[in-house]
Amino acid sequence: MEQVLTIKQESKVLEVTENVLVIKSLYKSFGENHVLADFNLELRKGENVAVLGKSGSGKSVLIKCIIGLLVPDTGSINVLGRNIEELSIHEMDELRTKIGFLFQSNALYDSMTVRENLEFPLRRHWIKLSAGERDKKVMEVLTNVGLAHTVDMMPVELSGGMRKRIALARTLILDPEIILYDEPTTGLDPITGKGISTLIKEMGEKYNTSALIISHDMSCIRATADRIVMLIDGRCYAGGTYEELRENKDPKVKQFFE
Amino acid sequence: MPLPPTWQQFLDEAGGLSRFTGRFFSQGFKPRYEITELLRQCYIIGYKSLPLVGLTGFIMGLVLTMQLRPSLISYGAESQLPAMVGIAVVREIGPVITALIFAGKIGSSIGAELGSMKVTEQIDAMEVSGTNPFKYLVVTRVMAATLMLPVLVILSDAISLYGSYLGINIKGVISMDLYFKQVFDALSFDDFVPAFIKTYFFGFAVGMVGCFKGFNSSKGTEGVGRSANSAVVVSSVLIFILDLLAVQITDILGLN
Numbered sequence: 280m281e282q283v284l285t286i287k288q289e290s291k292v293l294e295v296t297e298n299v300l301v302i303k304s305l306y307k308s309f310g311e312n313h314v315l316a317d318f319n320l321e322l323r324k325g326e327n328v329a330v331l332g333k334s335g336s337g338k339s340v341l342i343k344c345i346i347g348l349l350v351p352d353t354g355s356i357n358v359l360g361r362n363i364e365e366l367s368i369h370e371m372d373e374l375r376t377k378i379g380f381l382f383q384s385n386a387l388y389d390s391m392t393v394r395e396n397l398e399f400p401l402r403r404h405w406i407k408l409s410a411g412e413r414d415k416k417v418m419e420v421l422t423n424v425g426l427a428h429t430v431d432m433m434p435v436e437l438s439g440g441m442r443k444r445i446a447l448a449r450t451l452i453l454d455p456e457i458i459l460y461d462e463p464t465t466g467l468d469p470i471t472g473k474g475i476s477t478l479i480k481e482m483g484e485k486y487n488t489s490a491l492i493i494s495h496d497m498s499c500i501r502a503t504a505d506r507i508v509m510l511i512d513g514r515c516y517a518g519g520t521y522e523e524l525r526e527n528k529d530p531k532v533k534q535f536f537e
Numbered sequence: 538m539p540l541p542p543t544w545q546q547f548l549d550e551a552g553g554l555s556r557f558t559g560r561f562f563s564q565g566f567k568p569r570y571e572i573t574e575l576l577r578q579c580y581i582i583g584y585k586s587l588p589l590v591g592l593t594g595f596i597m598g599l600v601l602t603m604q605l606r607p608s609l610i611s612y613g614a615e616s617q618l619p620a621m622v623g624i625a626v627v628r629e630i631g632p633v634i635t636a637l638i639f640a641g642k643i644g645s646s647i648g649a650e651l652g653s654m655k656v657t658e659q660i661d662a663m664e665v666s667g668t669n670p671f672k673y674l675v676v677t678r679v680m681a682a683t684l685m686l687p688v689l690v691i692l693s694d695a696i697s698l699y700g701s702y703l704g705i706n707i708k709g710v711i712s713m714d715l716y717f718k719q720v721f722d723a724l725s726f727d728d729f730v731p732a733f734i735k736t737y738f739f740g741f742a743v744g745m746v747g748c749f750k751g752f753n754s755s756k757g758t759e760g761v762g763r764s765a766n767s768a769v770v771v772s773s774v775l776i777f778i779l780d781l782l783a784v785q786i787t788d789i790l791g792l793n
Contacts, residue, residue: 346665347664347665348661348664348665368669372667372668372669373667375664375665375666375667376666376667378665380662380665380666382658382661382662383658384657384658386655386657386658386659386662387659387662388659388662388663389653389657389659390650393573399666399668400666400667400668403666404667404668451638461726
């Protein structure tokens with residue numbers, strides 16, 4: 280009996296550590312508009328999952344619920360073993376340091392230089408770092424995204440693709456365990472978009488992160504995702520690898536691959 | 538019977554501003570304290586406003602003197618010019634005009650800055666990075682505005698009185714010692730203190746309205762412009778309302 284209990288406990292621990300993100304029966308409405316209705320998702324450690332859906336289907340609402348910018352109506356979101364609805368503001372802020380968020384608009388602080396943008400989270404959360412260590416960390420992530428030379432430039436002096444890379448560098452600076460990407464290639468030309476997709480894949484492997492990628496850009500999804508979840512009518516309509524979904528005969532799924 | 542839309546909008550705004558102010562008092566005095574950002578804001582809001590406030594104060598004192606002189610001459614009371622200008626500047630014109638200039642410069646700049654941060658998701662970015670944007674952006678700016686306006690008013694009053702001294706000397710002769718002796722002889726403790734205290738409230742109103750408008754900005758770049766504009770309008774009106782209240786309170790307390 281005791282052995283069974285231990286096995287059960289072990290399997291529970293295993294489940295918690297394997298799934299870095301578990302969403303169960305998530306509902307979110309804005310007035311009469313039911314954006315998310317019984318949405319479920321699991322993200323395993325080291326996995327890249329793409330959420331594919333049309334514009335306005337609720338993809339951005341989903342990741343804003345995960346990071347706590349929006350409060351879901353009902354349902355549960357478990358991030359790194361913790362239910363976010365049970366967390367205090369302070370605990371949520373602590374958890375957020377383990378979650379990176381790449382905004383569609385990049386959201387770089389435009390009154391700060393690239394260095395200050397990257398140092399901002401370090402100064403606030405890794406307060407014991409010396410100035411030299413902070414500088415080393417900044418240069419390390421900037422070198423990884425190939426933009427070490429922009430360290431003293433202002434965001435306004437950078438191109439769209441460069442700004443996206445800097446935003447990714449800022450996302451990586453606290454060594455997050457999960458990264459949420461909101462339309463990472465939207466607004467970029469196909470070549471730059473391809474470069475960003477490659478970078479997302481490379482950085483995921485280098486920093487050993489799990490990623491949830493919100494997009495409707497099929498080339499980005501194909502290049503970055505291990506698994507795709509289709510968000511249609513507010514719920515997880517279909518799921519699988521890119522190849523599996525491409526073979527799916529359902530018209531609602533098929534339209535994305537035509 | 539439903540309220541007319543303009544009334545409803547006014548009540549929505551007033552309710553929103555009240556809740557925002559309540560949030561300031563509930564969060565503003567709890568750790569973590571953003572001391573570095575507060576000092577930076579004091580530098581931007583206070584020190585960088587000094588040239589504008591100084592210039593307007595100087596012109597205000599000079600013009601007031603030149604306008605008052607003919608009237609006082611006609612009553613044979615030209616010698617009372619330093620006392621009259623001193624009382625007018627210290628009690629009313631200095632605090633109110635400086636607060637209005639401050640609202641124009643700082644209220645609009647806070648509204649536009651936070652508004653543009655809001656529409657470009659920079660405030661959300663701050664929140665998801667584990668930083669409380671309300672404490673970092675709002676509390677620091679409101680406190681800096683509250684602390685800096687009284688200092689600016691004192692400096693503006695001093696520069697204004699100096700402008701008045703030069704104004705008197707354009708068509709007459711008075712030494713600086715005599716001028717300031719006449720000014721301070723005419724002023725009492727009851728003139729300084731209420732005027733000084735109300736400037737804290739003016740500064741608080743300018744900071745709070747600017748942050749409220751910017752923090753709740755919407756509708757893209759058009760919304761940013763609207764936030765900046767309405768921050769100035771609402772805080773200017775609030776300055777006059779607070780001034781009216783201050784006069785009533787000092788009257789009740791017998792300080793007039």
